[in-house]
Amino acid sequence: MSHISLQCVNCRASFPANMSRLLCDKCQAPLDVFYESPGGKSDAGGESAPRMPKPTHEGSVMVTLGEGDTPVVELTKVGKLLGSERLYGKLEFLNPTGSFKDRGSATLISVALELGVAEIVEDSSGNAGASIAAYTARAGIKAHIFAPAGAPSNKIRQIRVYGAEAHLVEGLREAATQAAVEFYRKNDLLYASHNLSPYFVEGTKTFAYEVFEQFADGLPAHIVMPVGNGSLFIGAWKGFQELKAGGHIGGIPTLHCIQAQAVRPIVDAFQGRQWSAEDAQPTVAGGISVANPPRLSQVVAIVRASGGQALAVSESEILRWHGLLSAQEGIYAEPTSAAAFAGVDALIRQGHIGSGDLTLVPITGFGLKDTTEY
Numbered sequence: 001m002s003h004i005s006l007q008c009v010n011c012r013a014s015f016p017a018n019m020s021r022l023l024c025d026k027c028q029a030p031l032d033v034f035y036e037s038p039g040g041k042s043d044a045g046g047e048s049a050p051r052m053p054k055p056t057h058e059g060s061v062m063v064t065l066g067e068g069d070t071p072v073v074e075l076t077k078v079g080k081l082l083g084s085e086r087l088y089g090k091l092e093f094l095n096p097t098g099s100f101k102d103r104g105s106a107t108l109i110s111v112a113l114e115l116g117v118a119e120i121v122e123d124s125s126g127n128a129g130a131s132i133a134a135y136t137a138r139a140g141i142k143a144h145i146f147a148p149a150g151a152p153s154n155k156i157r158q159i160r161v162y163g164a165e166a167h168l169v170e171g172l173r174e175a176a177t178q179a180a181v182e183f184y185r186k187n188d189l190l191y192a193s194h195n196l197s198p199y200f201v202e203g204t205k206t207f208a209y210e211v212f213e214q215f216a217d218g219l220p221a222h223i224v225m226p227v228g229n230g231s232l233f234i235g236a237w238k239g240f241q242e243l244k245a246g247g248h249i250g251g252i253p254t255l256h257c258i259q260a261q262a263v264r265p266i267v268d269a270f271q272g273r274q275w276s277a278e279d280a281q282p283t284v285a286g287g288i289s290v291a292n293p294p295r296l297s298q299v300v301a302i303v304r305a306s307g308g309q310a311l312a313v314s315e316s317e318i319l320r321w322h323g324l325l326s327a328q329e330g331i332y333a334e335p336t337s338a339a340a341f342a343g344v345d346a347l348i349r350q351g352h353i354g355s356g357d358l359t360l361v362p363i364t365g366f367g368l369k370d371t372t373e374y
């Protein structure tokens, strides 16, 4: 018997663990991994190092490219401009394919390898596709990646160079999802959607475990993230929850969710406003341009539970902080990642973050991936 099952994030219905089940039979909500036997004795007390529960089985081969363990640096100059005396960035763009997605891909593709999967279908705005392409290359699994035809050409090139088949789809991000779904059904393949798969989110939990180690003298009071589907957001929350349940931390940082004004379904849901996918506008923050995120309710619940905010930032603010991050700190991030700094600005102005509060921003993607002139 497996040490995990899959549990509906909405109605808590339980299903045996496999890779083809992505939604609950009863209410069509996404699923999370549920650990029947969490992680051994070391999680029981606060004394020893925490051991992160994983969906793979003991002794199985892990598909890894050395993801994670990204550095944390202080951002004194950008901090000063923002009015924060204690601002830090966690350099997630130093992951093997240039974005935090490698945390999720490593786990998702390790589970696929363990189960003997030979071919998968995935859809992505670019970064998750490039990441899945790298990890499937390493695992010897064939990958079909569906991406918007308008995705940055460097990301598409990256998908192809790893040997994955890139299927470019005209239209918005959602059109790529639709095409991927049609393709996997028609060809009877496994749909390894990083947005739906419970295993991807299990991989991003490592972010929280690293923050726990890197801030041994005291966790950040606030973590501010750019959010599209919420894979890092949800994974970080799950990781902190596990650390708390294991007695390793007393409290969890306040998690804030930042979206672009152009595409803000989570922000509107949080703020009680009506949002329709047809309202989506083009944005420089392509990584968070997700008009209809399947895990929306889960993200909103986490924002509320952690006492955070969900707010939207303008295109000009995203580009302004993108420029400042490079010119002031030497950090060349994707515009998507810079949205979080525009978010910190708004959170400080609105009084949600104090100038002395320890604040951490994951800098999620590398600048050279998206060199579009805006």
Ligand SMILES: Cc1ncc(COP(=O)(O)O)c(C=O)c1O
Binding pocket: 099, 125, 126, 127, 128, 226, 227, 228, 229, 230, 231, 232, 233, 286, 287, 288, 290, 334, 336, 337, 364, 365, 366
């Ligand atoms: C650079 C970057 N940052 C943030 C995100 C948002 O991640 P998620 O959709 O899991 O919330 C993405 C997603 O593509 C991304 O590429």
Ligand SMILES: [Zn+2]
Binding pocket: 008, 009, 010, 011, 012, 013, 024, 025, 026, 027, 028, 029
């Ligand atoms: Zn359900």
